[in-house]
Amino acid sequence: MKVKVNEVELDLKPGTSAIDAVFSAGDDVPYFCSQEYMSPIGACRMCLARIGAPRKDKDGQWVLDEETGEPKIFWFPNLMATCTTQVMEGMVIDTRSEPVKRAQNSMVEYTLINHPLDCPVCDKGGACELQDRSYEYGSGISRFEFDKRHQEKHHALSELITLDRERCIHCKRCVRYFEEVPGDEVLDFIDRANHTYISSEETGLPNNFTGNITDICPVGALLDATSRFRGRNWEYHHTPSVTMDDATGSAVWIDSRTGRIERIKARLNPEVNKTWIDDGTRFGHEYVDDESRLLTPLIRRGGELVPASWDEAAAFVAERLSGMSGKDVGIAIRADSTVEEGIGALALAEHLGTGQIDHAPRHEASVVAPLAQRATLTDLATADAIFVAGDVTEEAGIVDLRIKDALKGVAPPELMAHGVPIADLRLKERQPRDERMLTVAAPYRVDLMRYAGVALRHAPGQEASLFRDLEAALKGTTTGGDAGEARAGETEPSGHGVASSDIRTAAERLKQGERAVVVLTGAVLASKDAATAALAFATAAGAKLMLIGPMANSHGLEVMGVLPSHANYAYPAMLETAKALVISHLDPAQDPDIAERLKQKDMLVVHDSFLTETAAIADVVLPAKTVYERDGTVVNLEGRFLKVIAAPVEGGTSEDLTGVVKRLGDALGQRLEGRSVRSAHRVLRQRMSIDLADLPEWGEILDVKPVTPRRDTSAPAMAETVKRRGGNVVVTASMVRPEYAYLNRHLLAERGGPTLRVNPADAQAHGLTHGDDVRLRVNGMWRRATVKVTEDAPAGLMTIPATADQPQGLAHADLSTLAVLREREAVA
Ligand code: SF4
Ligand code: FES
DSSP states (O other), X not given: OEEEETTEEEEOOTTOBHHHHHHHTTOOOOOSSOOXXXXXXOOSXXXXXXXXXXXXXXXXXXXXXXXXXSBOEEEOSSOEEGGGOBOOTTEEEESSSHHHHHHHHHHHHHHHTTOOOOGXXXXXXXXXXXXXXXXXXXXXXXXXXXXXXXXXXXXESSSSEEXXXXXXXXXXXXXXXXHHTTOOOOEEEESSXXXXXXXXXXXXXXXXXXXXXXXXXXXXXXXXXXXXXXOOGGGOEEEEEEOSSSTTOOEEEEEEETTEEEEEEEOOBTTTTBTOOOHHHHHTTGGGGOTTBOOSXXXXXXXXXXXXXXXXXXXXXXXXXXXXXXXXEEEEEETTSOHHHHHHHHHHHHHHTOOOEEEESOOSSOSOOOGGGBOOHHHHHTOSEEEEESOHHHHOHHHHHHHHHHHHTOOOXXXXXXXXXXXXXXXXXXXXXXXXXXXXEESSOOGGGGGOSEEEEOXXXXXHHXXXXXXXXXXXXXXXXXXXXXXXXXXXXXXXXXXXHHHHHHHHHHHHOSSEEXXXXXXXXXXXXXXXXXXXXXXXXXXXXXXXXXXXXXXXXXXXXXSOSSGGGSTTHHHHHOSEEEEESOOGGGSHHHHHHHHTSSEEEEEESBOOHHHHTOSEEEEBOOGGGOOEEEEOTXXXXXXXXXXXXXXXXOBOHHHHHHHHHHHHTOOOTTSSHHHXXXXXXXXXXXXXXXXXXXXXXXXXXXXXXXXXXXXXXXHHHHHHXXXXXXXXXXXXXXXXXXXXXXXXXXXXXXXXXXXXXXXXXXXXOTTOEEEEEETTEEEEEEEEEOTTSOTTOEEEEOOSSSOSEEEOEEEEEXXXXXXXXXXX
């Protein structure tokens, strides 16, 4: 479709908006209300242009200009909003003539009438769309001689977001965002004309993706409360990295200043997170600067941990190691360690000759699917049938948003010369979502069930039998085995408690999909039996698979082979068997029984950013960089290799694992592989033919075969424990990492501590009230949580978030230890 923008001829696809035509031509037009990935609504009238087009006569022939003989251009009588105008054959768009300039000038003046112009004290100053557009398109002179409207300037929409109502220019981006992206209409305009203001429901912002409105607000009306008044935009160091809070690999900006992380913002990755991130990723960084951060190594001398240099600490470890057999040493690293850190840990294990190496948390089932079976996030967003098992919203928030994309039936837009289209005319306000294509299964009510045509609430621990019945329904057969008395085709519920009619409907809907995707969370992958049944169901349905690992680099560490050589060497089995341990970012001593055993070890080396309970009983504590301070690579749930870049954060002498391996190697007189990112990349090139030197900006899905096929390395101890004790609590995923919950003060104030969800009847039976801070032992480990009384929790069953040391699954809560801590101080 031929279109002319000023003097530039373009060939564009039908359906393109005129504003995108202008940007494609390399030209500019100001705008406020349009926003990538949201509906264009023509609200701000800032993008006006003079638009004309040729016409055909009643015989279907172009009406010709008498002078030129070319098709005659008929100009629209008024200037048009380019964001809501679709290009047509022969259209001419003029953004430079006098009438257009006058209109732009007037609209800037109009928009500024009631804007306070408090740029010198506004956090958005220097990165404000209104500021920029006023410079570019305003007259530079104020004719306004009256008092401006005054509205509330510090309205807390939540503990995380502050609204300055005076600054709002009524672009409606924030209102549309909630309805169109996460799907909750929680903001709206109140009142009329210049009295209009933004407000939320009285309950605040009940949503897990609230922070994105601070990114898209074109002015400083909506601000991230964690960074408010902390710096000017030009002072920030912007580090392009990816989230380490979940397995999605969402792109983020880490904004730091004077060695502190001030804020996290979403960064564009059209293939992963578009321009959205969840609140856990955005607001979960405050712990990094906590004053309790470890900045220097510690060595136990005379029973006390005392500060030491790295050379002293490394020499201490090397000396102890030389006195023991290397194969007795266990190495356990957290599953958000980078690929390069994994290579370093493997090199250390290889040097010591030990097979006792593992990453944790790690599901019993593999999180790596063959490439042919694997669904990308784009596959998910364009799927026509989706089956989700578990609470994907809490586990990998962006997956939730991409599922909601799919329900709208609008494929992600193609990139244009200027990138993502500014105004995708296929998107509409209140666009219906086709809920029939979504099935969600979980043992308790999860958020995504609100959008599911079929919601299967099954008995906890019965995932395997549910999937076997689903597969049987798909094949039109009946099932035997452990599904209970009932069979598919019968109306009575079976052992999992789901009616067979619902099972048939769910199976049928997935089977009918031509682009079906099955998403398996930790709720299924935590059990090999359930995962096997789920894979069989997905295969029978011809669906692609999305397997969500428990942490940011679970996939990468598994592919690299950071796995034990035998089931008895798996973490937590190695906590029993190894004579010495090197533990990175894990805290098993939260279980007092395990703590006692750790105290008996010949050597305990802990690499962590804080003096955890395990660090407190260690022989040597090595200060660790947090996830924001490391360079390296992670592999997300698609198998996409993504670059992680370290933000300049003041972390004392902290090292990541590659640094630890270098220091220990030097003390041992060895140049270990994986002693730096470069060294790890050399190993990958040589051994796996992977070149990570030039990863594209948005990452790359590489078909890497796991170094060692996944052996049966699951630790049976945990499963046996559950069987023996029975389960009264489901350990679930959480968008907010429980490890640092009490150090992220804004998140803590907004959401409370990790949540213990309890049914109202159970709460009454245990004397619990909503909001209570409690302490109890779950599978032996002391946990702290804030009670949430909700009908979503089934009677007799509670839920509590998983940690790195307490993976997902059914567990036993010792209710005799359930103590309510009425005072916050008591918790601290
Ligand atoms: S608060 Fe910001 S995003 Fe929302 S309508 Fe006002 S200017 Fe637009
Ligand atoms: S009217 Fe606001 S961008 Fe077009």
